[in-house]
Amino acid sequence: MPHYDLVIVGTGSGNSILGPQFADWKTAIVEKGTFGGTCLNVGCIPTKMFVYAADVATTPSHSSRYGVDEELKAVRWPEIRDRIFGRIDPIAAGGAEYRKHHEDNKNVDVYTGEGRFTGMKELRVSFSDGRPDEVLTADRFVLAAGGRPVIPDVPGLEETGYHTSDTVMRLDELPRRIVIIGGGYIAAEFAHVFASFGVEVTVVGRSGALLRSEDEEVSARFTELAAERYDVRLDRKTTRARKTASGVALDLEGPQGAETVEADLILVATGRTPNSDRLDVAATGVTTMDSGHVVVDGYQQTVVDGIYALGDLSSPHELKHVANHESRVVQHNLLHPDERIEADHRFVPHAVFTAPQVASVGLTEQKARAKGVSYVVSKQDYAGIAYGWAMEDTTGFAKLLADPATGQLLGAHIIGPQASSVIQPLIQAMSFGLDARSMARGQYWIHPAMPELIENALLNLPLD
Numbered sequence: 136m137p138h139y140d141l142v143i144v145g146t147g148s149g150n151s152i153l154g155p156q157f158a159d160w161k162t163a164i165v166e167k168g169t170f171g172g173t174c175l176n177v178g179c180i181p182t183k184m185f186v187y188a189a190d191v192a193t194t195p196s197h198s199s200r201y202g203v204d205e206e207l208k209a210v211r212w213p214e215i216r217d218r219i220f221g222r223i224d225p226i227a228a229g230g231a232e233y234r235k236h237h238e239d240n241k242n243v244d245v246y247t248g249e250g251r252f253t254g255m256k257e258l259r260v261s262f263s264d265g266r267p268d269e270v271l272t273a274d275r276f277v278l279a280a281g282g283r284p285v286i287p288d289v290p291g292l293e294e295t296g297y298h299t300s301d302t303v304m305r306l307d308e309l310p311r312r313i314v315i316i317g318g319g320y321i322a323a324e325f326a327h328v329f330a331s332f333g334v335e336v337t338v339v340g341r342s343g344a345l346l347r348s349e350d351e352e353v354s355a356r357f358t359e360l361a362a363e364r365y366d367v368r369l370d371r372k373t374t375r376a377r378k379t380a381s382g383v384a385l386d387l388e389g390p391q392g393a394e395t396v397e398a399d400l401i402l403v404a405t406g407r408t409p410n411s412d413r414l415d416v417a418a419t420g421v422t423t424m425d426s427g428h429v430v431v432d433g434y435q436q437t438v439v440d441g442i443y444a445l446g447d448l449s450s451p452h453e454l455k456h457v458a459n460h461e462s463r464v465v466q467h468n469l470l471h472p473d474e475r476i477e478a479d480h481r482f483v484p485h486a487v488f489t490a491p492q493v494a495s496v497g498l499t500e501q502k503a504r505a506k507g508v509s510y511v512v513s514k515q516d517y518a519g520i521a522y523g524w525a526m527e528d529t530t531g532f533a534k535l536l537a538d539p540a541t542g543q544l545l546g547a548h549i550i551g552p553q554a555s556s557v558i559q560p561l562i563q564a565m566s567f568g569l570d571a572r573s574m575a576r577g578q579y580w581i582h583p584a585m586p587e588l589i590e591n592a593l594l595n596l597p598l599d
């Protein structure tokens with residue numbers, strides 16, 4: 136039974152822990168799937184590469200407002216797909232090769248199998264190629280095993296067949312019609328991608344709005360704009376999935392009674408669940424929340440001394456920048472057990488790369504109300520800044536929440552062009568405690584650039 140100083144389970148953000156600082160440690164890394172994890176292979180990176188192509192494909196649909204008439208002639212899906220994975224797959228393969236065979240990693244054993252705890256700090260690894268299982272023990276473990284898509288309990292779904300974000304990007308050809316179950320991040324991003332490529336999209340949401348966890352005004356605006364581009368069915372329960380002569384059908388129950396949506400394929404985008412169950416973390420004494428996320432303290436350590444966890448396995452944020460931050464914290468804490476640092480989860484931002492883009496950090500207005508926090512709000516439309524005139528934008532806005540007395544920003548929510556970049560100075564201000572007045576007037580804002588949206592929103596805040 137090989138014994139290690141450190142075993143890491145999962146090669147998403149877990150893979151970035153090992154470096155030259157660990158040269159004297161006997162280490163192992165265990166990966167059951169593709170090296171590099173979700174973000175690289177089936178998450179952030181390929182989706183954003185598809186979204187970029189989708190953004191390009193939609194320009195003819197709005198170019199005439201600038202006096203330029205364009206036409207979308209064709210979308211060459213196999214080429215788009217192969218360009219994207221032709222870049223990503225070699226990176227994943229190169230990462231595996233580096234860990235397995237490079238001189239830098241002579242202290243690292245790579246196990247390409249599935250790990251499952253069988254006792255305190257004892258991990259059994261099973262291999263799909265029929266090799267006998269191996270049992271590893273270690274002084275320290277890092278659990279970075281991520282999550283997987285949740286499949287809702289819809290009668291007939293298994294027999295009918297469905298895609299998830301793990302498979303839909305590798306389709307042989309574009310479907311004519313797609314129905315997406317779910318109204319969150321993945322639904323919003325893929326609805327944009329497929330609608331832009333000319334696919335008839337239907338989104339089925341069980342609540343009354345898309346992107347429901349965004350600020351209420353952002354969610355309402357996004358829902359309205361999405362419904363102009365594709366078929367949005369809200370407040371719907373999916374009662375059955377079935378095959379039809381031409382494809383698939385979902386039977387729905389909604390405010391107007393029973394209805395059916397037909398499509399060529401189903402994409403399930405109803406959230407993700409942590410892999411703590413399949414890793415059987417309980418067998419090593421590690422505890423989980425009701426959501427299945429592993430419980431960690433501020434240092435990212437689980438309840439078991441020497442067992443750390445990070446990323447989607449333990450973080451309800453389920454975002455790559457959070458997983459990366461936590462892996463840096465874990466790396467430091469492994470190397471400096473007497474000077475451990477805490478992870479910083481104060482102002483975790485996110486962006487939804489759909490159309491229009493959505494980005495957010497801090498409290499939404501509904502959360503501020505629910506928490507009884509005292510706040511003031513300001514809103515600035517893209518239509519009110521010079522760059523917004525250039526873009527002829529009529530629907531985007533930034534919304535800020537601030538403490539009326541101190542001017543400290545409490546939340547920022549943007550829907551509109553480049554929201555994911557425009558929000559960054561607000562994340563910086565919140566992280567470093569810069570108040571709204573100082574931020575607005577303590578620096579130049581390039582004229583007439585998009586961040587004037589933020590300058591104006593800051594100046595509009597009705598502070599005491």
Ligand SMILES: Cc1cc2nc3c(=O)[nH]c(=O)nc-3n(C[C@H](O)[C@H](O)[C@H](O)COP(=O)(O)OP(=O)(O)OC[C@H]3O[C@@H](n4cnc5c(N)ncnc54)[C@H](O)[C@@H]3O)c2cc1C
Pocket residue numbers: 144145146147148149165166167168169170171172173174175177178179180182183248249250251279280281282300321410413414445446447448453454455456457458488
């Ligand atoms: C479609 C999609 C788009 C996304 N887009 C974004 C985005 O734009 N921005 C953003 O911030 N986040 C995005 N995310 C979320 C982001 O991908 C995750 O937050 C991030 O990848 C989590 O990293 P991780 O290291 O915790 O887990 P993962 O990257 O999931 O790595 C876990 C690894 O562990 C392996 N593993 C699991 N169980 C075992 C086991 N028992 N034994 C051995 N190996 C195991 C898995 O095979 C996997 O390789 C997206 C996610 C999806 C699905």
Ligand SMILES: NC(=O)c1ccc[n+]([C@@H]2O[C@H](COP(=O)([O-])OP(=O)(O)OC[C@H]3O[C@@H](n4cnc5c(N)ncnc54)[C@H](O)[C@@H]3O)[C@@H](O)[C@H]2O)c1
Pocket residue numbers: 287288316317318319320321322324339340341342346347373404405406407452453454485486487488
């Ligand atoms: N841009 C990004 O950062 C990005 C992009 C994609 C995914 N992600 C990460 O991946 C996670 C998973 O994405 P997601 O979109 O699957 O989850 P999500 O939590 O964003 O959305 C899930 C949606 O499915 C709905 N839903 C749940 N069960 C349902 C059911 N039975 N029938 C109909 N609807 C149902 C929910 O109401 C919600 O609207 C996200 O939480 C996010 O952290 C991030």
